[in-house]
Amino acid sequence: MNSIIEVKGLAKKYKNGFQFGKVDLSIKSGRIVGILGENGAGKTTLLKCILNILHRDSGTVNILGKSLEEFDSEIKENIGLVMDDVFLPEILNPKEIDSIMGNLYQNWDSSEYYNYLNRFNIPLDKKIMTLSTGMLKKFQIAAALSHHPKILILDEPTNGLDPIVKNEVLDIFTDFIKEKGNTILLSSNITSELEKISDDIIILDKGNIVLEGEKDKIIDSYGIVTLNSKAFDKVDKKDYLSYVVDDEGYHLLIANKSNFKKKYKNSKIKDIDLEELMILMVKGVK
Amino acid sequence: MKGLLKKDFLLLKSVALPIIAILVMLLVAGLVESVEVIYTFILWSLVIVTAVFNQDRFHRTEEFITSIPDGKIKAVKARYAISIIMVIVLSLAVFAFAGINSILHPNFYYTYVPIIVLITIAFSLLGFAIWLPITYRFGILKTSLISGMWSVGGMFAILFAIKKPIYKVITNYTMDRIFMGCGLLVFATLCLLYVSYIISIKAYLKREK
Structure with a gap:
């Protein structure tokens, strides 16, 4: 093209x-x-x-x-x-x-x-x-x-x-x-x-x-993982792009859902929409 | 260029009343008071083109101009075209005004009429040749604020300063020579206007809006 x-x-x-x-x-x-x-x-x-x-x-x-x-x-x-x-x-x-x-x-x-x-x-x-x-x-x-x-x-x-x-x-x-x-x-x-x-x-x-x-590729590939502080400390910094913290815990933006899932088997990965993606990319801690 | 010229005339239409009012005031003042008012006609054409610039600024059309094909070049062309049209209108008005004065005032000879018309054309063209590139370089707001009042005052001072030498020339030289001199003056200011047009395009293309 x-x-x-x-x-x-x-x-x-x-x-x-x-x-x-x-x-x-x-x-x-x-x-x-x-x-x-x-x-x-x-x-x-x-x-x-x-x-x-x-x-x-x-x-x-x-x-x-x-x-x-x-x-x-x-x-x-x-x-x-x-x-x-x-x-x-x-x-x-x-x-x-x-x-x-x-x-x-x-x-x-x-x-x-x-x-x-x-x-x-x-x-x-x-x-x-x-x-x-x-x-x-x-x-x-x-x-x-x-x-x-x-x-x-x-x-x-x-x-x-x-x-x-x-x-x-x-x-x-x-x-x-x-x-x-x-x-x-x-x-x-x-x-x-x-x-x-x-x-x-x-x-x-x-x-x-x-x-x-x-x-579509971004939406398919990117995701959010929500973790408590103890679990967050165990995640390698290279495995997420940014994070925000609120009452529910740490919300991590990850670029590759399947890779993350392979490495952190028990993690629950949520699909992301553009609004969440923008907030995490712009306001998230890198 | 035709589209933007049309836009300029449509914008002018919205401020037509005050412009006509100024013209009528000048005409009345010239007929009743003093024939020297004729020189202020030169400013009238500048006032009209200033009004178009101000309308563009007021209605925020400058960015629109930059967004259309060759917008800035077309805009400068249109503005010079409207300036020349205004000089033509002005010269017709001066011709009529001077003609009436030559009938009303016995010491104002009809042979002065074409000379005065040529002089007002030359000075109007000179005014545009100086003023337009400055406006395209600095924008109408800055130009009006910084140089506007000074240039208007300056123009008046120049006009009244040259009044005596003009009459001296008229009385001391043959009409052939005077006409040739005035014709050359108009030609020189036309050349100057062309140079000014090139400078205006360069200045406007450099400016962000």
Whole structure:
């Protein structure tokens, strides 16, 4: 499978001290890749650095096999973007946006755009700034999809949506990925959502990738073992990735359930979900 | 570029009333009080383009610009295009205003009209050539705060300082020479505007937003 987004040695340092470590990333075509991380972990920064909205201090980004610096126009024609703070001119209405976008994207499809607006019940003559959070998000999704992009980059795309619309939007993403070669890169705090639709996951912590891989393989392989302090002392540090302690005891994150089971025969290993995985990767004691 | 130019005009539409009000005030002041008000028209075109920059900042569209294909280059092109359009509108307004003044005021000869139009075009272009790259380098907020008031004041000072030499030139030289001089001035400022456009693109591409 070809890499559709290839990031090498991406680094970014802010004046406030936040630092993006050297990030290497390879996103395969035809996948839904979910980026997880707590607030401030660098999810939006990573997406913006990939798109050159924020300047990188170092590193290279190739999208669709081409450098973004050299082929900005060609690459961005193929990217649909939904971001909280990347606003379409909010004083305008969806009708006016259509006439603007039609001149900005070669592949802009007005009928597709109006279909989405109709489907999402978005009024044509209402200023964008007067739309509710959910409406605004749906409008952004409609605009992002209407120039037939190959890649969708979505930052918290379902924030503010009610469960019905959320499901509808997730279905749209699933339909989008069915078309050959289409790829989605999305960040979210909602782990259940990523668990539902993503093929691969990336967990970010303080600007560094702490885990990446195929979601199903990770879920199959990783697990949690809960031990009391006496049993915990007997476990070799190499056999777990991190742990958290609470009233129930020590919760250990293990990377390979079968290996652990072989070594500690009496241990009870629990399956893990993305939320537990993220908490243990980010907040756990290493 | 067409899309962003359209966006700029749609944004301008939302602040059309105050812009027209300023123009009407200038016209009335010029007709009733002093013909020198004509020079402040130069600032009017700068005010309009500043309004577009401010609208972009206010409605947070700068990141949107960076997210579209060749967005920053298209945005600079559109902004220079709107500046030139504003200079054309301005020159028509000055032409009409100076023409009316030449009818109303006997000491204001109609031969002055094209000269004044050419001078206002040259100075407007010069204003944009200086002001746009600074704005693209530092952003509209910093530019307005740091240099805005000074440059407006400075522009007035320059305009009133050159007023006498202009009339001196008008009275001492033949009309052919004056027209040629003014034409050259416009050509020089157009060249300067092109250089300014190249600098603006480089400055904007370097800037993060």
